[in-house]
Amino acid sequence: MENTSKELKRPEWLVKLHDWRVANVSDKMFLLILAFVVGVLSAVAAFVLHGLINTIVALLTGRFHADTYNWLYLVYPVVGIWLTSLFVRYVVRDNISHGITRILYAISSNRSRLKGHNTWSSVIASAITIGFGGSVGAEAPIVLTGSAIGSNLGQLFRLDNKTLMTLVGCGAAGAIAGIFKAPIAGLVFTLEVLMIDMTMSALLPILVSCVTATCFTYLFSGNAALFSFHLDSDWTVERVPACILLGITCGFVSLYFIRTMTVCEDLFARFKNKPYIKLLIGGATLSTLIFLFPSLYGEGYHSINLLLNGKTEADWNQILDGSLFYGHSEYIILYLALVLFTKVFATSATNGGGGCGGTFAPSLFIGCFTGFLFSRLWNMNQIGVYVPEKNFALMGMAGVMSGVMHAPLTGIFLIAEITSGYDLFMPLMIVSVSAYLTINIFEPHSIYGMRLAKQGRLVTHHTDHAVLTLMSLDSVIDRDYQGVDPDMELGQMVHKISRSHTDVLPVTDAAGMLMGEIDIRKIRHVMFRTELYHHFKAHQLMVEPAAVLSDGTPMTAVMKTFERTQADWLPVLDVDNHLKGYISRKRMYDMYRKMVHDFSQD
DSSP, X not given: OBOOSOOOOOOHHHHHHHXXXXXXXXXXXHHHHHHHHHHHHHHHHHHHHXXXXXXXXXXXXXXXXXXXXXXXXXXXXXXXXXXHHHHIIXXXXXXXXXXHHHHHHHHHHSTTOOOGGGGTHHHHHHHHHHHTTOSSBSHHHHXXXXXXXXXXXXXXXXXXXXXXXXXXXXXXXXXHHHHHTOHHHHXXXXXXXXXXXXXXXXHHHHHHHHHHHHHHHHHXXXXXXXXXXXXXXXXXXXXXXXXXXXXXXXXXXXXXXXXXXXXXXXXXXXXTTOHHHHHHHHHHHHHHHHHHOGGGSTTOHHHHHHHHHOOSHHHHGGGXXXXXXXXXXXXXXXXXXXXXXXXXXXXXXXXXXXXXXXXXXXXXXXXXXXXXXXXXXXXXXXXXXXXXXXXXXXXXXXHHHHHHXXXXXXXXXXXHHHHTOGGGHHHHHHHHHHHHHHHXXXXXXXXXXXXXXXXXXXXXXXXXXXXXXXXXHHHHEEOOOOOBOTTOBHHHHHHHHXXXXXXXXXXXXXXXXXXXXXXXXXXXXXXXXXXXXXXXXXXXXXXXXXXXXETTOOHHHHHHHHHHXXXXXXXXXXXXXXXXXXXXXXXXXXXXXXXXXXXXXX
């Protein structure tokens, strides 16, 4: 389980601890101990983050009036984004947005290594953003924090890449389990979203982390669930058509969410080097939307609880408190529809303007509003049997989460666990599966994986593809080649050939640009004739390579190029088109087979 890569000097106490551990604790037991520690620290991080958010919200909005609009909604979000951007720019000095995408990238392209500051920077940044009204979630920052804790613990003890991946999964699972008190959802989230294969060697540590994080969260915050929910009426089979239609609706809402988020992110990316323009656009958009629709303030969990716990129209009309719609209950459907429509813009403006947060909570928020609005319109138009609005609000949460994350099992178990809504297990499954199947027609990847999928860097459950994704192009490049210049005579080339372990000699100019290559096997008819040594030069014997690879080419494309050309060696050029080295077909396949064996081994 040890990583034998280059060693850095470690403190003496750590070396002694390592030696004692090797002598007295097995690798499997040590991994379980680390999983327990990761679970504890993930629960602490989740508790601290929610405590910070609740404290800031209470200080800023504790004296707001429900029966009138509040002008400070125009100020707080801008201040929060500004403070967060200053913290990131001058303290963290690194990009900490898109937390779950960053974990996926670390798994696929950085050998599961996350930076040390990720263990705390996202907690502070997201607390400021959300506390001041940023319309994002705290879950992605906490998942990044938990994963970073696991990754850095593994790096501290110099564990191998496979074990690091397991610890990253432990951190992510522990974070979800801790923040929602949902151990099964934490486990399933790691399987579906992070796509870490649950071999027996990985399953037990992740379970330990989930259970540990959940228990410590109960210890810190009591038995109360994140969302309180009481079943309105028992589910009946007559509601199956309504559940299927709700799932399809959630699938299209998820598609709207993903596509709109992508467009907004691309717009903000145009001002990458102009932070104050981003702040102006994002802050102005966010503060205006929150002023008009206070339900968009922060994570939105208060609004979700209102819709899930309401029993009368008066209860549900509290959703209008603090807005220009207050006192006009006849407009509640319009208000819900506008909030549903604008939530994605508020989330995009928060992150695009310089804030820090995730899309986990926004997907729950949009799902709750979708389910409630769907059921209200269904009942108003008397379409089929009556459907309980509270129940459908809950099912909508599972549906939109399943669509946005491409994770139906996570949606089912998370909603069931955080609301104790196990009596709705069957409709939750119907809605989640329907939503997933609907969005999968239009968008094959989750909101987290689509960015990496476009780059060919997304690890999937398909073992062959996962191994190729995890393989590094740099790891298979042979830089020990014998290059020749175009005017070198055959006699001089023979000396190069005698020292070469490859079948090709690259011909490069003075700047290192590849001009062609000499296939040693094709010049044997002249290579041993000394009388011809001064008659042939390199440029006369060179040929075009069968194909040329670029630095950063995905290994899936490299494999396909070898299969297409049937070449034994292919050159790799860097970004300046200088020759970087050669890749051997045999060496690549040998490494591939070894990684498949290691990847599949329990």
